[in-house]
Amino acid sequence: MLPRRRFLGDLTRMAALCAIMPNEWQITWHPRFADDPFALGVASGDPTPTGAVIWTRLAPRPFEPEGGMPGTRPIVDWEVADDEQFTRIVRKGRYTAAPELSYSVHLDVEGLEADRWYFYRFRSGGAVSPVGRLRTAPADGALTPLRFGMVSCQNYEQGLFTAYQHLAQERCDLITHLGDYIYEYSARAGAVRPHRGFEVRSLDDYRTRYAQYKLDPLLQAAHALCPWLVTWDDHEVDNNYANDVGENVMESAEQMRTRRAAAYQAWWEHQPVRVPRATSWADLTIRRSTAWGSLARVWMLDTRQYRDDQACGDGTQKVPCGEWENPSRTFLGAEQERWLFEGLGASRSRWQVLGQQIPVASFDNLAGPGQALYMDGWAGYPASQRRLLQTIAERAPNRTVVLTGDVHANFVNELTRIPDRRESPVIAAEFVGTSISSGGDGSATWQGAAELAGDNPQVKWHSARRGYVLHEVTPSEWTATYREVPFVEKPGAPVTTAGQWRVAHGKAGISKV
Numbered sequence: 001m002l003p004r005r006r007f008l009g010d011l012t013r014m015a016a017l018c019a020i021m022p023n024e025w026q027i028t029w030h031p032r033f034a035d036d037p038f039a040l041g042v043a044s045g046d047p048t049p050t051g052a053v054i055w056t057r058l059a060p061r062p063f064e065p066e067g068g069m070p071g072t073r074p075i076v077d078w079e080v081a082d083d084e085q086f087t088r089i090v091r092k093g094r095y096t097a098a099p100e101l102s103y104s105v106h107l108d109v110e111g112l113e114a115d116r117w118y119f120y121r122f123r124s125g126g127a128v129s130p131v132g133r134l135r136t137a138p139a140d141g142a143l144t145p146l147r148f149g150m151v152s153c154q155n156y157e158q159g160l161f162t163a164y165q166h167l168a169q170e171r172c173d174l175i176t177h178l179g180d181y182i183y184e185y186s187a188r189a190g191a192v193r194p195h196r197g198f199e200v201r202s203l204d205d206y207r208t209r210y211a212q213y214k215l216d217p218l219l220q221a222a223h224a225l226c227p228w229l230v231t232w233d234d235h236e237v238d239n240n241y242a243n244d245v246g247e248n249v250m251e252s253a254e255q256m257r258t259r260r261a262a263a264y265q266a267w268w269e270h271q272p273v274r275v276p277r278a279t280s281w282a283d284l285t286i287r288r289s290t291a292w293g294s295l296a297r298v299w300m301l302d303t304r305q306y307r308d309d310q311a312c313g314d315g316t317q318k319v320p321c322g323e324w325e326n327p328s329r330t331f332l333g334a335e336q337e338r339w340l341f342e343g344l345g346a347s348r349s350r351w352q353v354l355g356q357q358i359p360v361a362s363f364d365n366l367a368g369p370g371q372a373l374y375m376d377g378w379a380g381y382p383a384s385q386r387r388l389l390q391t392i393a394e395r396a397p398n399r400t401v402v403l404t405g406d407v408h409a410n411f412v413n414e415l416t417r418i419p420d421r422r423e424s425p426v427i428a429a430e431f432v433g434t435s436i437s438s439g440g441d442g443s444a445t446w447q448g449a450a451e452l453a454g455d456n457p458q459v460k461w462h463s464a465r466r467g468y469v470l471h472e473v474t475p476s477e478w479t480a481t482y483r484e485v486p487f488v489e490k491p492g493a494p495v496t497t498a499g500q501w502r503v504a505h506g507k508a509g510i511s512k513v
Helices: 004-020 162-167 203-214 217-225 253-269 334-346 382-395
Strands: 042-048 051-057 073-081 089-096 104-109 117-124 132-135 146-151 174-177 228-230 288-292 296-300 316-319 351-355 371-374 400-404 410-416 426-432 459-463 466-473 477-485 496-504
Touching: 042 117, 042 132, 042 217, 042 288, 051 073, 051 117, 051 132, 073 104, 089 104, 132 217, 146 162, 162 217, 162 466, 162 477, 203 217, 203 253, 228 296, 296 334, 334 382, 382 410, 382 426, 410 477, 410 496, 459 496
Parallel strands: 042 228, 146 174, 174 228, 296 351, 351 400, 400 426
Antiparallel strands: 042 051, 051 104, 073 089, 073 117, 117 132, 146 466, 288 296, 316 371, 410 426, 410 459, 466 477, 477 496
């Protein structure tokens, strides 16, 4: 037993220590907030058969320094329950939110049952968060069907997030976000709803930009609906950046790495992801795979951090040109490419799914003889493109589906073993999804694609409206339903089905439903 006199002495010394301890080191059990600390909502992600990541960020005044937090380390209680009323709590615990990570909360919940829906919430200082839903993945060996939404490219300035309102009604098990979650641009005249401030470059800038996006109620509702699988694209850092080369030619590689570190840290702070915190935030590894029982394995890729600079000055260029054909140029980087190719060979899942950013299929923008290709996509890195398609053909033919964002348009592409060869066998399907809002209201066709149809037989269908793709996966077939809204520059847009496409497991080609 500890003597009473010693116990009181220890309390006195602890009180004296707290008096001289810097405020930001102090743990606060009963914090006081100026406003609702859960204004940015909640999210879950990266599900496994026994758990998932749950996320929130304490920010009672999101646009003030440190989100309006007092600078201490508040205690956050979390709960996971069988029911929405939280009468049957199955997991709970406490988390200390740190100012160094912008008071973000990442809980890797374990010990749950496979293939189940749960509810979760957070508490701190008497405040209670909104309730979110999480779903665990099926157990290994299960062939449980999967229904998931696919989204990308949500420019806050160019339109409303109306598509999320409709997606929230689709009863999804998952949502995959393929990048451009935020846009880095400064406020622009005539915007539907302007960004706050100038182009973002510092850690505080990126945190403020994420807060502005996270405050959107339709985005919050979609996050609370089900787990997300997320990756990034270019606008989470800088338009069309490649490794440490930015869009602005006056920005040095050292400056770009500093900016990239800030952007990557803010991305991690605001997403429900199970990825390690890096020794340097400038080198955050986000590639990972997620299994849905034995039905599907999803490979989430990073096509920005490790690539060589775009050839021929970027943009759309007539080929061959400059360094375009240089076989040493890489799109994924050697380590990520090896990880993916070995994984495709070893995985016994029924379907192999590549969640990534940029179209794999080439698109010829030049009518008639010759080719003009998009240098920022896989076609701008032909050696990497050929290696990917060759690996799919050898290790997972006609059971591989590629999910793509970036281009603000819908495309249904058949991928062939040798790109741009009409006689080459079809070995995979690529479903390119349009934007949530980027590009404004959109149009029926994309950049003259209809006029170039004869030069692009790999394209089975396309459109350039806004919306999302709903995927339904069973052991025998994959169905992709393209859902579109006619406008995003004003509220109230309805949703319609623009097209529906099917892939049969083990059979070449894509058919219209």
